[in-house]
Amino acid sequence: MGRHAHVNNSPGAEFIADIPLRARTIDGHHPWMVESLHNDGRAGIDADLVKRLIASQFPHWGHLPVSPVAVDGWDNRTYRLGDDMTVRLPTAEGYAPAVDKEDRWLPVLASSLPVPVPPVLGKGAPGEGYPFSWSIRGWLDGETASPDRIDDMSHFAASVAQFILALQSIDATGGPQAGAHSFHRGASPAYYDDETRRSLAVLALQDGRIDVERASAVWDAALVATWQGPPVWFHGDIGSGNLLVRNGKLAAVIDFGTSGVGDPSCDLVIAWTMFSGDSREAFRSAVGQDPAMWARARGWALWKALICVVEYIDTDPKRAAEHRRVIDEVLADHGILG
Secondary structure: OOOOOOOOOOOOOOHOOOOHHOOOOOOOOOOOOEEHHHHOOHHOHHHEEEEEHHHHHOOOOOOOOOOOOOOEEEOOOEEOOOEEEEEEEOOHHOOOOHHHHHHHHHHHHOOOOOOOOOEEEEEEEEEOOOOEEEEEEEEEOOOOOHHHHOHHHHHHHHHHHHHHHHHHHHOOOOOOEOOOHHOOOOOOOHHHHHHEEEEEEHHHOOOOOHHHHHHHHHHHHHHHHOOOOOOOOEEEOHHHHHEEEOOOOOEOOOOOOOOOOOOHHHHHHHHHHHHHHHHHHHHHHHOOOOOHHHHHHHHHHHHHHHHEEEEEHOOOOOHHHHHHHHHHHHHHHHHOOO
16 A cells, blocks of 8 residues: 555553643654544544645645545544545644645755655645645655565665665755754753653552663663754654555655754664664664764653553553563663663
């Protein structure tokens, strides 16, 4: 299946209720992805609204069929428009700034990257009762990355590293500085210090399911290892859900909603969320970066995994176990590499 971009009562619930908007993803894996074909109408957006918007603002495409994609992300509702386009509509105000950002910068980035990124075809205005700008993008063929779709995971890891390095090498002059639009990717992980420490406090009561003392040491190390370089481009959500695969190889990178210029350490989180063993070493070797960068990357990975464990520990054991796995691997990595 082709895909274009942008597709509890447990302790601590009082501060995780709004995680989908505040946290966003940092590993390309959206725990709040939904089966769109069974949930059209989420966030007040449905195919009929999209048809009306297209008819009123892009009448030359008004004859094309509109249908929701099979799997949708949380930030946007995404629809097929004919065979070659998608329509993306932000689901909340916090996600709306990505429309203008991508419209401005994706064409600038595209020519310097080793694989395709979403082509910008149009930007829609609020209308028909929908309050935000929205976008039309070209369809990119491929499937979201998973081990069963990848020929050689180490080669794939090196390809992802090459994409990250190519992105970092693009002139960042005038680019969007890390901030609210990027959910503070590209800034210091210290922005999420309070949330991280509250998660650790909750998990300290959970009978040793997480080594809170070691996790605290990893977090402290991330905060000390401040970014000293000039701002560079980062994607902000490099992970399996935003990497498209075709014929077993990396074919495209999608969803630049959290992109910007700043500290790119957040883009290394895939080292623990998707790669392991030889593929992790292939990624680490190909992407390079200094020890301080890796310390901050471990902090980003730890923050996200901690808040997700807190959310799922008593309600979804399978998801909680996956995030505990990430925590364990981050802690082990810190123990070896410091």
